[in-house]
Amino acid sequence: MALLEIENLTVEFDTSGGTLRAVDGVSLSVEAGEVLAIVGESGSGKSVSMLAVMGLLPWTATVKADRMTFQGRDILNLSPSDRRRIVGKDISMIFQEPVASLNPCFTVGFQIEETLKTHTDLDRKARRQRAVELFHSVGLPDPERRLGSFPHQMSGGQCQRVMIAIALACGPKLLIADEPTTALDVTIQKQILDLLLDLQAKTGMGLILITHDMAVVAETADRVIVQYMGRQMEEADVLTLFESPKHAYTKALLSALPENATGDRLPTVADFDLENTPSTGGA
Amino acid sequence: MSETVLETRDIVRDYHIGGGLFGKTQTIHAVKGVSLTLEKGKTLAIVGESGCGKSTLARMITMIDAPTAGELLIDGEKVDIAKKGLTSALRRKVQIVFQNPYGSLNPRQKIGDVLMEPLIINSDVPAAERRDRAMQMLTKVGLAPEHFNRYPHMFSGGQRQRIAIARALMLNPRLLVLDEPVSALDLSVQAQVLNLLADLQEEFGLTYVFISHDLSVVRYIADEVMVMYFGEAVEYGTRDQVFADPKHDYTKTLFAATPRADVESIRKRLAKRAA
Ligand SMILES: Nc1ncnc2c1ncn2[C@@H]1O[C@H](COP(=O)(O)OP(=O)(O)OP(=O)(O)O)[C@@H](O)[C@H]1O
Ligand SMILES: [Mg+2]
Numbered sequence: 001m002a003l004l005e006i007e008n009l010t011v012e013f014d015t016s017g018g019t020l021r022a023v024d025g026v027s028l029s030v031e032a033g034e035v036l037a038i039v040g041e042s043g044s045g046k047s048v049s050m051l052a053v054m055g056l057l058p059w060t061a062t063v064k065a066d067r068m069t070f071q072g073r074d075i076l077n078l079s080p081s082d083r084r085r086i087v088g089k090d091i092s093m094i095f096q097e098p099v100a101s102l103n104p105c106f107t108v109g110f111q112i113e114e115t116l117k118t119h120t121d122l123d124r125k126a127r128r129q130r131a132v133e134l135f136h137s138v139g140l141p142d143p144e145r146r147l148g149s150f151p152h153q154m155s156g157g158q159c160q161r162v163m164i165a166i167a168l169a170c171g172p173k174l175l176i177a178d179e180p181t182t183a184l185d186v187t188i189q190k191q192i193l194d195l196l197l198d199l200q201a202k203t204g205m206g207l208i209l210i211t212h213d214m215a216v217v218a219e220t221a222d223r224v225i226v227q228y229m230g231r232q233m234e235e236a237d238v239l240t241l242f243e244s245p246k247h248a249y250t251k252a253l254l255s256a257l258p259e260n261a262t263g264d265r266l267p268t269v270a271d272f273d274l275e276n277t278p279s280t281g282g283a
Numbered sequence: 284m285s286e287t288v289l290e291t292r293d294i295v296r297d298y299h300i301g302g303g304l305f306g307k308t309q310t311i312h313a314v315k316g317v318s319l320t321l322e323k324g325k326t327l328a329i330v331g332e333s334g335c336g337k338s339t340l341a342r343m344i345t346m347i348d349a350p351t352a353g354e355l356l357i358d359g360e361k362v363d364i365a366k367k368g369l370t371s372a373l374r375r376k377v378q379i380v381f382q383n384p385y386g387s388l389n390p391r392q393k394i395g396d397v398l399m400e401p402l403i404i405n406s407d408v409p410a411a412e413r414r415d416r417a418m419q420m421l422t423k424v425g426l427a428p429e430h431f432n433r434y435p436h437m438f439s440g441g442q443r444q445r446i447a448i449a450r451a452l453m454l455n456p457r458l459l460v461l462d463e464p465v466s467a468l469d470l471s472v473q474a475q476v477l478n479l480l481a482d483l484q485e486e487f488g489l490t491y492v493f494i495s496h497d498l499s500v501v502r503y504i505a506d507e508v509m510v511m512y513f514g515e516a517v518e519y520g521t522r523d524q525v526f527a528d529p530k531h532d533y534t535k536t537l538f539a540a541t542p543r544a545d546v547e548s549i550r551k552r553l554a555k556r557a558a
Contacts, residue, residue, distance in 0.1 A: 041469040042440075185332035186496060190540035212469065215499070215542035218549050239553065242546050256474040257544055258503035264481065266474035266503075 002029040003174050003206045004053065004091070007067040011045070011052050014060045022048045022061075024230040030174065030206040035197070037209045037217040037238075039253075040227035046210045047096060049227075050176050054093050055083050070174070089119045092167040093176040094160075096210075097183075101163065102151040108162045109147025112169055119170040134165040139195060157188035161195070168199065174206040181216070193220055214257055218242060226250050287359060288458050288490040289321040289344065294353035296339050313339040315514040316353065321507070323457075324484065326491040328505035328522075330498065330537070336514040337494050341460050344492060345379045358457065371405050378451035380444075382463035387447055388435040394421070394446055395431040401453045416453065424449040424479060441472030445479065452483065460492045465500060477504060498541045502526055510534045 011023040023045040030036045038046050052063045053075070068076040070086060078086070095101040103111060109131055116127045128147075135143035138161040151159055160180060167175055177196060181189035197220060200207045209220055217224055217238065224241045226234040226249065234247040245251045254260060255267045296314040314336045321327045329337045342348040343355060346364050355362045357376055362369070381387045388397060398417035402408045408416070418428050424445040435443060444464060451459055461480070465473040477500070483489055495501050501508060501522075508525040510518035510533065517531040529535050 041471065186498070187332065187536060187540040190542075193542075213542070214470070215544040218544040219542040219552065239546065239549050242544065242549055253470055254544070256470045257499065258474075258477070258497075259499040259544060261503050265478050 001072050003032050003071060004208075005029045005067060005069045006049075006053070006065060009049060009052060009063070009065040009068065011048050011057065011064075012062045014062075022230050023052065026225075026227070026230075026232045028225055028232075028235070030208055032173065032206050033200075033204045035200060035207045035209060035220055035222045037211060037221035037224045038227060039211055039214065039217050039224060041212055043229070044227040045230040046212075046227055047178055050093065050178060050208065050210060053176070054087050054091065056087075056093075088115070089170045090172055091174045091176065092170070092172040094163050094167050094178060094180050096178040102159060104151050107148050107150055108154070109149075112147075112162070112166050115166050115169045130169070131165075134169060135162075137168070137199070138162075138165045139191075140165070156184055157192065160184065160188075160192055164192075164195065164199070168203075171203070172205055174208070175200070176208045176210070178210040179212070180209070182212070189216075196220075214253060215259075226253070286323040287320050288323050288357070289319070289327075289492070290354075290356040290359075291317055291319050291340075291344070292354040292356075293318055294340070294343060294355060295351045296336075296343060296348065297351045312514050314343070314350075317509075317511075317516045318353075319509060319516070319519065321458075321490060321492065323490055324488050325506045326484070326493055326504055327507045327509060328493045328495055328501040329509045329511060330495060330501055331511035332496060332537075335511045337511050338462060340511070341379065341462050341492065341494055344458075345377050345460050346374065347379075375405055375454040376457045377460065378454065378456040378458075379460040379462060380447050380451050380464050382466055388443060390435055393432050393434060394426075394438075397435075397446060398450055398453055401450060405454055420449045420453060423452070423483070425475070439472070440468055441475055444468060444472075444476050448476075448479065448483070452487070455487075456489070458490045458492065460494070462494045463496070464493070466495070466497065473500070480504070498538065510537065 006029070007027045009023055009026045010021065013020045013022055026045070026049050028036065040046050048057065051057050053068065057063065063076070065076055068074065070091060075083065075086060102108065112131045112134060113127045116122055116130055122130060131147055132143045135146055140146050140158065140161050154162065180196065181192050184192060193216065196207065211217060221238045223237050224235070225232055226247065228249050233249045234241065234245065236246070241250065242254065245254055252267065258266065293316045294314060295316050298311045298313055299308050300311060317340060319327065329340065331337045339348070343350050346362060346369055349364045357373060360373070362373065395414070395417055398420055399413045402413045402416065418431065421428060421430055426442065426445055435446070438446065465476050468476060480491070481504070484491060493501070493504060505522045508518070508520065508522050509516050510525070510531065512531070512533045518525055518529060518534045525534070529538060
């Protein structure tokens, strides 16, 4: 059974200018042990679709789907208390802005121990112990001391490691990482991606990686979903996607990569006929 | 004959910080003696990670900050902003385009005024001609005359970056310093802006200093590459030299860390994962 299954997800926002359809008919599934990448340009609905899974959208959002299940259980129509039992424990998410999602007023140790308090029965001493282990497992040196640090005392890469530690605190079965390396330098990006893949392989959890970077997709994913303006353009295993992309938009994205440049001009999305290629939505 | 547009000789920039509560000042050596020469119509890419000194170097080349030591030459002319102040002729020669297309435009200023402002400050071009030149520049960068009276918030990120480039070109500079000009842009928009830069370089014989952390972009646009690490130029050569045969360990680390989108690398990775 798939961990997460979504069929025909639609998210609409009520805005002063009318209804905005941010996600339009997205379907996907993730298995345990699998890395699924969701790739697309800014505003294509990557974050919104995963925030819908987490139940974290504001009240102005209307979420509809033919099916949204986690381990076979419906999670679309969950009561808030049942949802809390799953979200944050079995499914956890690393948000797009790591620095903004850590609270600047509390030590990182306090923040990870709060998560453990909410989702586990561990007592204070055990929570402390577990926090040290988690910091160790994400490669933060001198974990005991680090627990006493405030976010602003740490580098971007270290904050991201803390975020990963918090996300892993309750041993999730599915981890959703939203642009986990976008703000980081290349060498730090590599360390963080390696860490995520390593933890994924060790725990056998499912991993959904949201990114706008095709090269990151190439280096991490088993399977890929390409989104454009809220719609799913293509779904394929990673090799097929790069070797023989079907949809014009995927082709456009790949040929806009400077490393694939052949002439002295880069093709742009405008050079491709997007309208006349059917999308291959649906998992 | 080739003309050297930009030269730096052992250029240094120190920052002194602190001295407050604990009375101890600390000196940060942001740029530790960088030498380079760049010829007309060429692109030098400066690569490195945050804090390596590449933006500090850019600010010295653009004559925003004075070097602590060393020499800066523009068109063979020695620049000394600390001593003399700058002539407007010299100031016009070098322009800079910043990374953030959102932050670098005044939200209350119409695009037309954004473009005409450099002419008002740095030249005595009459009003009617200012307007004409701004209109022409709009079309040059792929925007339309009807954009003249619009405000920055009405433009996408890529369009705003075009506007920033257009503004920088209003004074016919010799040298354009581009500080991460495409980092905030989506891939397809990035491609458009890179194409635009290539076209403008050809048309006006512009010389570029292109600062970037993205090696695939650098490999695509640069003639020469400098890799900076902790304020030093640890690698400097032609693009082909640097990419084919990196000398410094840090350059090698950087190359190894850069994700690759080619099918061969994917195959290798999948084989490893299956094993
Ligand atoms: N709270 C909200 N109210 C109204 N519209 C919203 C809201 N949140 C997101 N949107 C809109 O939904 C669309 C999809 O946004 P989303 O954040 O999912 O994009 P994304 O693919 O994650 O982009 P990025 O790569 O920039 O993070 C956008 O048009 C966005 O403006
Ligand atoms: Mg997002």
